[in-house]
Amino acid sequence: MMMRRALAGLGLALILSACAGGSDRETVSTQAELFNTIRGINTARRDLEARPPTPSRAQLDSRKAGLLEVSFEKRGLVAFLAPYSRRTDPLPGQIVVWRSTDGGQIVQRDGLLISTKGLGNDLASADIAGTQAALRQQHVHQSVNRTHYLRRDDNTQAALALNCTIQTAGHETLTIVERQFSTHHLRETCINGQGQAVNDYWIDNSDGTILKSRQWVGPELGYLSFRLLKK
Amino acid sequence: MPQAKALIVRGPSCSKNSRHKKKVEQDVGRTTSIGRWGTPLALAATISFVATPGPTQNVAVPGTPNFPVEDQPSLNFYGLPGLVDMPSAQPMPNGQLAVGISSFGGQTRTTLSFQFSPRISASFRYIGIQDWNDNGFGTYRDRSFDVRFLLSKETKRWPAITVGLQDFAGTGIYAGEYIVASKNFAQPLGLPGRMTVSAGLGWGRLGSSGSIGSISDRPSFDPGDTGGELSTDQWFRGDFAPFGGIEWQVNERFGLKLEYSSDAYEPETSRGVFERDSRINFGAEYQINRDVRLGAYYLYGSEFGVNAQIQFNPRYAPTPLTIAGPRPVIVRPSRESNPAAWSTGWADSQSAPATIRGAMAPELEEDGIRINALSVSAHTAELRIVNTRFGSDSIAIGRTARAMARVLPASVETFRITLVRSDLSVSTTTIQRRDLETLEYQPNAAGLLLARTGFDEASPDLPGAYVPDDLYPRFSWFVGPYLSPSYFDPDEPVRADAGIRASFKYNFAPGWEVSGEARQRIVGNVDDGRLSDSVLPRVRTNAVLYAQEGETTLENLYVSRVWKPADDVYARVTAGYLESMFGGVSTELLWKPVDSRLAIGAEANYVQQRDFDQLLGFQDYDVATGHLSAYYQFDGGYTGQVDVGRYLAGDVGATFTLSREFNNGWKVGGFFTLTDVSSEEFGEGSFDKGINLTIPISWFTGQPSTRSVSTTIRPVQRDGGARLSVPGRLYETVREGHRLNVSNDWSQVWE
Numbered sequence: 001m002m003m004r005r006a007l008a009g010l011g012l013a014l015i016l017s018a019c020a021g022g023s024d025r026e027t028v029s030t031q032a033e034l035f036n037t038i039r040g041i042n043t044a045r046r047d048l049e050a051r052p053p054t055p056s057r058a059q060l061d062s063r064k065a066g067l068l069e070v071s072f073e074k075r076g077l078v079a080f081l082a083p084y085s086r087r088t089d090p091l092p093g094q095i096v097v098w099r100s101t102d103g104g105q106i107v108q109r110d111g112l113l114i115s116t117k118g119l120g121n122d123l124a125s126a127d128i129a130g131t132q133a134a135l136r137q138q139h140v141h142q143s144v145n146r147t148h149y150l151r152r153d154d155n156t157q158a159a160l161a162l163n164c165t166i167q168t169a170g171h172e173t174l175t176i177v178e179r180q181f182s183t184h185h186l187r188e189t190c191i192n193g194q195g196q197a198v199n200d201y202w203i204d205n206s207d208g209t210i211l212k213s214r215q216w217v218g219p220e221l222g223y224l225s226f227r228l229l230k231k
Numbered sequence: 232m233p234q235a236k237a238l239i240v241r242g243p244s245c246s247k248n249s250r251h252k253k254k255v256e257q258d259v260g261r262t263t264s265i266g267r268w269g270t271p272l273a274l275a276a277t278i279s280f281v282a283t284p285g286p287t288q289n290v291a292v293p294g295t296p297n298f299p300v301e302d303q304p305s306l307n308f309y310g311l312p313g314l315v316d317m318p319s320a321q322p323m324p325n326g327q328l329a330v331g332i333s334s335f336g337g338q339t340r341t342t343l344s345f346q347f348s349p350r351i352s353a354s355f356r357y358i359g360i361q362d363w364n365d366n367g368f369g370t371y372r373d374r375s376f377d378v379r380f381l382l383s384k385e386t387k388r389w390p391a392i393t394v395g396l397q398d399f400a401g402t403g404i405y406a407g408e409y410i411v412a413s414k415n416f417a418q419p420l421g422l423p424g425r426m427t428v429s430a431g432l433g434w435g436r437l438g439s440s441g442s443i444g445s446i447s448d449r450p451s452f453d454p455g456d457t458g459g460e461l462s463t464d465q466w467f468r469g470d471f472a473p474f475g476g477i478e479w480q481v482n483e484r485f486g487l488k489l490e491y492s493s494d495a496y497e498p499e500t501s502r503g504v505f506e507r508d509s510r511i512n513f514g515a516e517y518q519i520n521r522d523v524r525l526g527a528y529y530l531y532g533s534e535f536g537v538n539a540q541i542q543f544n545p546r547y548a549p550t551p552l553t554i555a556g557p558r559p560v561i562v563r564p565s566r567e568s569n570p571a572a573w574s575t576g577w578a579d580s581q582s583a584p585a586t587i588r589g590a591m592a593p594e595l596e597e598d599g600i601r602i603n604a605l606s607v608s609a610h611t612a613e614l615r616i617v618n619t620r621f622g623s624d625s626i627a628i629g630r631t632a633r634a635m636a637r638v639l640p641a642s643v644e645t646f647r648i649t650l651v652r653s654d655l656s657v658s659t660t661t662i663q664r665r666d667l668e669t670l671e672y673q674p675n676a677a678g679l680l681l682a683r684t685g686f687d688e689a690s691p692d693l694p695g696a697y698v699p700d701d702l703y704p705r706f707s708w709f710v711g712p713y714l715s716p717s718y719f720d721p722d723e724p725v726r727a728d729a730g731i732r733a734s735f736k737y738n739f740a741p742g743w744e745v746s747g748e749a750r751q752r753i754v755g756n757v758d759d760g761r762l763s764d765s766v767l768p769r770v771r772t773n774a775v776l777y778a779q780e781g782e783t784t785l786e787n788l789y790v791s792r793v794w795k796p797a798d799d800v801y802a803r804v805t806a807g808y809l810e811s812m813f814g815g816v817s818t819e820l821l822w823k824p825v826d827s828r829l830a831i832g833a834e835a836n837y838v839q840q841r842d843f844d845q846l847l848g849f850q851d852y853d854v855a856t857g858h859l860s861a862y863y864q865f866d867g868g869y870t871g872q873v874d875v876g877r878y879l880a881g882d883v884g885a886t887f888t889l890s891r892e893f894n895n896g897w898k899v900g901g902f903f904t905l906t907d908v909s910s911e912e913f914g915e916g917s918f919d920k921g922i923n924l925t926i927p928i929s930w931f932t933g934q935p936s937t938r939s940v941s942t943t944i945r946p947v948q949r950d951g952g953a954r955l956s957v958p959g960r961l962y963e964t965v966r967e968g969h970r971l972n973v974s975n976d977w978s979q980v981w982e
Contacts, residue, residue, distance in 0.1 A: 090673075119553065153546055153547045196294065
């Protein structure tokens, strides 16, 4: 009986230490992968840190590349993302791909979110042409349509169509790390049959850049807030 | 027999350093090295932005826009949508899986239900009735199958109507049929919440109390019957009785149920299992979260009961799949602005393929993609790749295409990406570079790219291609635990063996593989099971003897070769100790055009039964067994398979399999086998049947993986209709890389 128990203990130890190797990375075990991944998830959770310090004005001024502050409300996370790619395509607007150090990406077209990657339940792509044009011309009371193509859990994507209205929320002076900007605050209220989402944009009066925004991504991810610390 | 969906995966490491962490470090490294766009992120190098979403974090926030959500009905004691003991008419959400565990009066029912389509659901149930003390059983254990069909959906005015067959193929203790209507009322009579009123008519068990009429005769339940045959002569015969009740879902969490039961519980009360003093049952339920609901009840005027209802949908993973973002496409300079970049002189260089491979391989390797062959010309490039990481080949195709767009000279316009699975080239996807550049950030980029993408058959080899010389030999090994369960023993519902296993795989040339696995049992009670009483050759029912004699065993050891005799034809030969009970030679030929929904296969095997100690020896029994198979993929993820041939016991017949497959790799199916063995010869259950479940690992972990776990649940394992378990059958490997599967997953191509 003692022997049995000792062996059972040994077995348990082995479960926690499944091991593989070889000249290439192929292996023969599903269990090992499961155990290792679960262990990885727990490690990753522990690694979550509290809000990182916001860079100072001096740090920002000396920095050559852009910097985007992203607040992920639902998960209580804040990160600073660097530009990975800037480009244009046949559609209007400048596309910027921002990335975090751990595989997350935010893609914006003229500051409007068009894709997320690496967050889970990502926004695959988005049709934001109506909002883009309305914000550019600062048209208020404008009714626009937008479509979010969202990643679903079963490896499909589905289009979520929203009807939105853009309204002014006044002119505001915005402070971003000790620097003040005069902005126009526009609010986009979007609905579909199931509910309502509100996007807020603070647009720089001098050049039309979206300096700060809070944008709704999808049902699972909720809202992301952005502050453009450095263009 | 558990079998992995794909043979090739990226190996886990033994170190504490998880894959997730490694990825982080690699990406930080790359940020610095690319330089062209990014600059090192000195400010936030340690911040984890992605984190790992927890199980509750993919739940939608109420009140925000969403996709329509289907109603999830509560379950009854049979694990079906219903009241307390009686059924209701609502279907579960499409694709839903439910596990119901209920107990009252010494009777425990465990039911697995699957909403196979919006209208059809099927259930498998295992029960134990204590204090039966009859027919040679102390505790009576039995298995049963149900099906339900939604005749009409609920509308504003009309109720949902469902017809159900309960225990339609077992020994028939729960045999009963019903037709039931249910209607929902929001804020009924000014009360909060929602009320569901159900009323129906039952036959058989459900017509045994308070009957109001009768349709001809119905034979009574016979506990000693072998069961298993469809009791079509009984359905909707005999007495019928009304039943019904009300469910009041007071708020999001709390619900009340009250019902009038038409079940007399004659077999149970006559054996003194419990006393039935009333037709009225009632109880309260509490929804703990989206998946779990618990209830407590008072039944039949004499018994308290409990019911645990677990429901989930394979479509919704507990952890959403999270894949580190890809590298962006690099857009070529225009020909006018930089004519030199568009020159084609490079294509004449002998070293071009090796140079290109050298530049591309490190990027692809980080994504678990291996280059098997490469052929380049001035305007076209073909890459043969092995995807070892992503469950969806479309992700591997997308990342390969991006890498090609980042590395190949500007003049190369056409990208051909050939998927190689288990050393077989299964399909070629053709993407135009211009489309990658222009569509990457457009709305519905995946749909637009799909319309411009070609899928073709892949030639067995790529003539004149550059083949890296370090592909072979490849070797991998694994040491770890195993768990081998055995279900539904009459004395012990679940038995299991567990221990250590060590396995290896050696690929010494294209298509060739040597593979083996040894096991050392540490604990287990399978060897305490009942010995076989089978009158057929005991090809499967000697499992207890195998368990008794095999403590240190050779699970398998074989050499196999796969190859493509022609573009649409795949072949396999495997020889050695194929599975724990049989060894020999297995050959297979499969015809599967890349865009065909139909595949035809032929398998011929000659095998001999292995010794009970599962070492190197064989017993006297040998058999030539094999099948002709037809596979068909219907719309909506439904697949059908028919195998006609000779089985291990020498019996001749056919196996029919119908499955539903979800895009994320989940697969739920059922099968049955009819052979020339009579139900008496077959024994309990009359014929072989069961349920297949395949669950992708990434569904649990949220991390990309090509692996999945599979299991087959049979109500009873007998010797008739038993098939050889051959490792590396071709169909799944080939089909996964073909047009329908790749295009179904195509929305991930930009991930």
